[in-house]
Amino acid sequence: MSPVPELTGRLALVTGAGRGIGEAVVHALVGAGARVLATDAAPEGVTALARTYGDRVTADTLDVTDAAAVEALVTRTEDTLGPLDIAVNVAGVLRCSPVSELTDEDWAATFAVNTNGVFHVSRAVSRRMAGRGRGSIVTVASNAAGIPRTDMAAYAASKAAAVMFTKCLGLELAPLGIRCNTVSPGSTLTEMQRGMWPPGDEQAAARRVIDGDGAAYRTGIPLGRIADPADIADAVAFLVSDRARHITLHDLYVDGGATLRA
Secondary structure, three states: OOOOOOOOOOEEEEOOOOOHHHHHHHHHHHHOOOEEEEEEOOHHHHHHHHHHHHHHEEEEEOOOOOHHHHHHHHHHHHHHOOOOOEEEEOOOOOOOEOHHHOOHHHHHHHHHHHHHHHHHHHHHHHHHHHHHOOEEEEEEOOHHHOOOOOOEHHHHHHHHHHHHHHHHHHHHHHHHOEEEEEEEEOOEOOHHHHHOOOOOOHHHHHHHHHHOEHHHOEOOOOOOOOEOHHHHHHHHHHHOOHHHOOOOOOEEEEOOOOOOOO
């Protein structure tokens, strides 16, 4: 008899699920037996996931910067699909610029998604989880939250804020049996990563990331490869599973050793 997948019977909310790491998280959670509410600001990607998985995935459009919309979606989900057991904050934006050229709009937009969005979703979901005494919340942050990056001040600061928020939330919720953790990827082969590369030879651009850039104070990647989104998704799937039942307030770096972090 085949073993029952470890997340069977659980319902998960994933933001930023239309592509990249968020899409990979949906695949990982469904593969582990969960039902998933896949959300994104753009409908195309999550609609395709729902077509692929049928009743295992429900698609919805969500702007995580809109607190009222987040609250309404969580209420509607619990009324129609059932109680949420898992929430994964993946939605994020990246706007690269030296601080001297960083606009107020870029700074505000970065924090609106990367930090405020995590707050809106985590608050709405944790309110319901608290009454049930169970649940798991994972925020996908970045290794840039723990090490300075040139031209990435807004992104790094917003992700650092999201990490500390998730840890503080986890401290408050731990007595209720709810776990809150973060996964901090390094360079991962997504559209966001490719958007930072100059046009041309993608293989050469990837090699530069792997080798590092001393002029930009960036170490290379000791494992010698850029992460696949599935590498990050597998870490998320582990943290929301019962195998990680005694792990909370943890920040798991999945960056091939790039930050040389102990």
